Each structure stands twice: as structure tokens, then as C-alpha cells.
Amino acid sequence: MNQFFSLKRFILLVLKHWADNKKRYILSVLAFIGLLITWFVFVLVVDDGRPMDYEIQVITYFFSLFAVGTFYASQYFRDLGSRAKGINFLLVPASLFEKLLCSLLYTVIFFLIIFSTAFYLVDFLMVAISNTFIGNKAAVANVFDIVFLRFNSDSTITLLFIFFSIQSAFLLGSVYFKKYGFIKTIISGFVAVFLLVCLVFFLYDFLLPKGEYQSGFLTSYRVRIDGVNDRLVEVPRWIGKVCSFIVMYAIAPFLWIVSYYRLREKQV
Amino acid sequence: MISIDNLSFAYRKKPVFDGLNLKFEPGHVYGLLGKNGTGKSSLLLNIAGLLHPRKGHITVNGFTPFERLPVFLEDVFMVPEEFYLPDIPVPDFIKYYAPFYPRFNAEKFKNYIAVFEIPSDSTLQNMSYGQKKKVLISFALATNAKVLLMDEPTNGLDIMSKSQFRKILAEALDEERCIIISTHQVKDLENLIDRITIIDEGKILFDENIEEISKKLSFRFAYDDADAATSFYSESSLTGKVVVAPNTDGEESKLDLELLYKAIITNGTKITKLFHQ
Numbered sequence: 001m002n003q004f005f006s007l008k009r010f011i012l013l014v015l016k017h018w019a020d021n022k023k024r025y026i027l028s029v030l031a032f033i034g035l036l037i038t039w040f041v042f043v044l045v046v047d048d049g050r051p052m053d054y055e056i057q058v059i060t061y062f063f064s065l066f067a068v069g070t071f072y073a074s075q076y077f078r079d080l081g082s083r084a085k086g087i088n089f090l091l092v093p094a095s096l097f098e099k100l101l102c103s104l105l106y107t108v109i110f111f112l113i114i115f116s117t118a119f120y121l122v123d124f125l126m127v128a129i130s131n132t133f134i135g136n137k138a139a140v141a142n143v144f145d146i147v148f149l150r151f152n153s154d155s156t157i158t159l160l161f162i163f164f165s166i167q168s169a170f171l172l173g174s175v176y177f178k179k180y181g182f183i184k185t186i187i188s189g190f191v192a193v194f195l196l197v198c199l200v201f202f203l204y205d206f207l208l209p210k211g212e213y214q215s216g217f218l219t220s221y222r223v224r225i226d227g228v229n230d231r232l233v234e235v236p237r238w239i240g241k242v243c244s245f246i247v248m249y250a251i252a253p254f255l256w257i258v259s260y261y262r263l264r265e266k267q268v
Numbered sequence: 269m270i271s272i273d274n275l276s277f278a279y280r281k282k283p284v285f286d287g288l289n290l291k292f293e294p295g296h297v298y299g300l301l302g303k304n305g306t307g308k309s310s311l312l313l314n315i316a317g318l319l320h321p322r323k324g325h326i327t328v329n330g331f332t333p334f335e336r337l338p339v340f341l342e343d344v345f346m347v348p349e350e351f352y353l354p355d356i357p358v359p360d361f362i363k364y365y366a367p368f369y370p371r372f373n374a375e376k377f378k379n380y381i382a383v384f385e386i387p388s389d390s391t392l393q394n395m396s397y398g399q400k401k402k403v404l405i406s407f408a409l410a411t412n413a414k415v416l417l418m419d420e421p422t423n424g425l426d427i428m429s430k431s432q433f434r435k436i437l438a439e440a441l442d443e444e445r446c447i448i449i450s451t452h453q454v455k456d457l458e459n460l461i462d463r464i465t466i467i468d469e470g471k472i473l474f475d476e477n478i479e480e481i482s483k484k485l486s487f488r489f490a491y492d493d494a495d496a497a498t499s500f501y502s503e504s505s506l507t508g509k510v511v512v513a514p515n516t517d518g519e520e521s522k523l524d525l526e527l528l529y530k531a532i533i534t535n536g537t538k539i540t541k542l543f544h545q
Contacts, residue, residue, distance in 0.1 A: 093341035
């Protein structure tokens with residue numbers, strides 16, 4: 001049998017993960033539904049204008065998606081922080097690739113499906129309640145409808161890919177940190193972003209002549225001379241495209257690969 | 269089956285082994301003895317591929333353990349001192365865990381837990397530590413893994429369970445299987461192990477089979493004070509002084525593991541010399 005990937009072993013692993021965690025998962029989904037209902041009831045009570053309008057549904061969806069999704073990812077490999085659970089996890093006769101793939105199946109695919117289903121169940125119910133008791137005619141929002149997403153000029157798909165990138169960082173954090181993975185990943189994330197900002201804005205500012213970035217993904221720079229003879233320095237457009245492609249699509253797979261190698265080195 | 273060559277291992281700056289060489293063959297039950305913190309568990313974890321050696325090489329069934337290939341993991345089962353079992357009913361545990369082990373024998377598992385007097389339909393969540401350990405030991409034996417590593421397996425077992433453990437372990441041994449038991453409760457392993465390896469300060473202090481030990485050492489009461497003084501080890505008991513002395517008359521005495529262990533810890537050099545004469 002293939003030692004890197006076997007569908008049979010992978011299915012066994014997925015079933016085993018479900019058997020080990022089903023109680024926790026079912027309770028977590030119920031708790032999420034409860035919290036969501038509480039939040040929407042709160043909105044209905046405090047907002048007597050348009051309590052269930054589009055924005056509140058979309059913001060609730062994405063805020064809870066980011067909060068719950070990252071927290072769940074940060075918990076997935078937390079067993080590795082405990083010697084007993086770590087031994088149990090590492091000695092299961094499946095390849096590390098299968099174990100990582102199983103984590104992605106649960107934290108990315110199953111999570112998104114279950115999360116969206118739970119959200120819409122509550123959303124349908126709360127919109128119906130709002131329309132019945134408050135009289136204002138709200139509609140169930142299509143959160144994936146890119147046209148109506150007003151707080152971001154890009155599409156929802158873009159936002160989902162940003163979510164996958166951030167979530168993959170939390171998944172890596174759960175492999176990397178023995179304890180407090182969620183908190184440590186947040187702190188590490190802030191440090192990384194801070195260093196990046198320092199690098200891009202302060203260091204470049206120090207190295208480059210006086211001026212400022214123009215529109216685009218840090219690909220055009222206006223060298224200020226006297227306002228009339230200013231020079232615009234532009235790197236080729238494809239570099240900007242490559243950079244935005246990397247930010248959008250490559251971060252998550254890259255961090256999954258890092259997680260795989262980190263998992264390979266893992267000791268108890 | 270298991271070959272350890274020049275193994276060096278350390279926890280950060282604390283060295284555990286330096287240049288350790290050992291071999292474990294199938295068809296034997298090995299007793300790994302030693303004081304707390306001498307590296308018994310670390311050795312088992314290295315063999316299972318859960319720790320990475322700094323230097324040297326370990327081969328288990330032809331595989332390098334730390335690569336943790338599925339084919340390697342199918343044939344190595346570890347019962348750690350601190351273990352985890354999911355909170356699911358025993359039948360579910362078998363349903364979801366057993367298929368990973370191609371030679372798992374469900375009938376044997378049922379027999380083992382019956383010997384341990386565990387109801388086969390109970391839930392792991394409601395079990396005591398000792399009961400869970402018995403389920404894990406039963407599962408480990410039923411996998412038919414060629415290498416079975418057990419770290420303090422009798423910890424948490426009551427007196428009856430310890431003798432049940434010895435019984436089913438003796439039954440489970442076959443020509444293809446190698447069982448390594450690390451413990452400091454040496455009495456629990458009497459009549460079970462056929463080779464003793466004593467580790468101290470990360471080094472092999474003693475590594476001999478039971479047959480050889482019985483031939484060369486005598487475990488008996490001292491004839492007089494002079495006899496006790498010239499023995500490798502002596503200690504007072506209610507009925508007189510018991511000693512570990514060279515077996516000069518060729519008559520085999522009943523091996524007392526605890527006495528042997530104490531004798532080697534206190535007078536290891538002389539005893540080792542006797543074995544290498």
C-alpha cells in the first residue's frame with residue numbers, strides 16, 4: 001500500500017476523527033446556534049428600525065466565520081501539546097499527509113458547510129421572526145453574493161480566501177505551539193504584520209528617495225522632487241499581479257505545507 | 269528485529285544516552301529495568317519513532333522509526349505510562365481503531381477483556397484508570413503487532429489484574445513477536461521476561477538472559493556472615509540474610525528480580541565481570 005496516501009486509510013482516519021470528537025462537535029454546533037440566536041435576539045430588541053437587514057446578517061456571518069473558524073483550527077492539533085494524546089495521534093498507522101489532509105477536510109470543508117448551514121438555519125428563523133413581529137420586511141441575505149458586500153470592494157470569494165489564509169496560520173499555530181495555540185498565534189500574527197509594515201513602510205522609506213506609494217499593490221512609487229518634476233517609478237504590472245495572487249491564493253497552501261513539515265518533525 | 273546502533277539522545281541540554289548499542293530479537297519478552305529518569309521511557313519512545321535520536325541509528329523491522337510510515341506503525345504498538353483513550357464505547361473503539369491494524373484479532377480482544385473482567389459493551393469514559401489500561405493492553409495484544417512496547421504496564425493494576433496481565437502476556441507471545449516492558453516494579457515481571465536489560469545513567473549496566481543469570485548467580489539465604497560478606501549483595505529479611513552470590517555448585521536457584529536489580533545497581537562491575545569471564 002502507498003505509504004504517502006491511501007484512500008482507504010484516509011477514510012478510516014476521517015471516521016476515527018469523527019468517532020473521537022463527535023460529542024464535542026455536536027455540542028459546539030449547538031452552542032454556536034445558541035450564541036447566534038442570542039445575538040440576533042439582542043439585535044431585534046435593541047434595533048427597532050431594521051434589525052435584520054442585509055449588513056447585520058453579512059457582518060454576523062463573516063465575524064463569526066473568522067472567530068469560530070480560527071478558534072477551531074487552533075484547536076485541531078492541540079492534542080500534540082499533551083504527551084498522552086500526542087502519542088495516540090502520532091502512532092495511528094496513517095501517513096502524516098493523510099493526517100494533515102484529514103485536518104483540512106474538517107477545518108476547511110466540513111467546517112464551512114456546517115457553519116454556513118447552522119448560520120442559515122438561525123438566519124431563516126430570525127428573519128421570519130423579525131418579519132412577523134416587527135413588521136419590517138427583511139430578506140435572508142446571500143452572504144456569498146459579492147455584489148452586495150459593501151464593506152469590501154473586492155468579492156466575497158476574496159474574503160473567503162483571506163479567511164483560509166488566516167485559518168491556515170491558526171492551524172499551523174496548533175501544530176507549532178504546545179499550549180495556548182490560539183492566543184500565541186494571534187500574538188505571532190500581530191508581530192509578523194507589525195514587522196512586515198515596518199519593513200515595507202519604514203525600511204523602504206529609509207532606503208527610497210522621498211515620496212509615497214501610489215495606487216496598486218506597492219508597485220508604483222512617486223518620487224517627490226518639487227511637485228512639477230516628480231517621477232513615478234513603476235514595477236511591471238505582472239509583479240503586482242503575482243504579489244496579489246500570492247497573498248490571495250498561495251499563503252494558505254504554503255502554510256499547510258509548513259504544517260506538514262512541522263508535523264513530520266513533531267516529537268512527544 | 270530492533271537494532272540500536274550508537275544511539276545518542278538528549279532533552280535539550282540534558283543528555284540521556286550517549287553511544288547506546290542494543291539488539292532485541294523476536295520471540296522474547298525483554299525487561300527494561302532502571303531507576304526513575306534513567307532513560308527507559310525515552311528508549312521506548314525512540315524505538316516507537318516518537319523521539320528523534322541526536323546521533324546513531326535505530327532500525328525496527330527494517331524501518332527507521334522516526335519516518336513513522338504507516339507500514340511501520342501497523343507493526344509497532346506502544347502502551348505508554350500516560351495514555352489517552354477517547355470517550356467512546358468499547359465496541360466503537362474497536363470499530364474505528366482496529367481497521368488500522370491489518371492483523372487485528374477481534375476474538376482475541378474479546379478473550380483478553382474477558383480475562384480482565386471488563387464488560388465488552390462498556391464506555392471508556394466511565395472506566396477507572398486501571399480498567400482503561402486493561403482495555404489498552406488487550407487492544408495492544410490483539411493488534412498482533414510484531415513489536416510491543418510497554419511502559420510501566422502494571423502501574424494502576426490491582427493484584428488480581430497483575431496476575432491476569434502476566435497470564436495473557438505469556439499467551440500472546442509467539443516466535444514473531446518482540447515484547448519490551450519497561451518497569452521499576454520488577455516483581456510484576458517475574459516468570460514472564462526472558463532477558464533483562466538494566467539501564468543506568470543512559471548506559472547499559474547489564475544485559476543478560478534469564479537462563480544465563482540462573483546459571484551464574486545464586487539467590488539464596490546466606491550460610492553465615494562470612495558468606496554474606498563475600499556475596500555480590502545481601503540484605504536482611506525476617507528469616508535470615510538473603511544474598512546474590514556466584515553460583516558455584518551449579519544448582520539453579522529461583523531468580524529474584526528485585527534482588528538481582530539491587531545487586532547490579534550496587535555491585536554491577538563485579539557481576540558483569542562474572543558474566544564475561
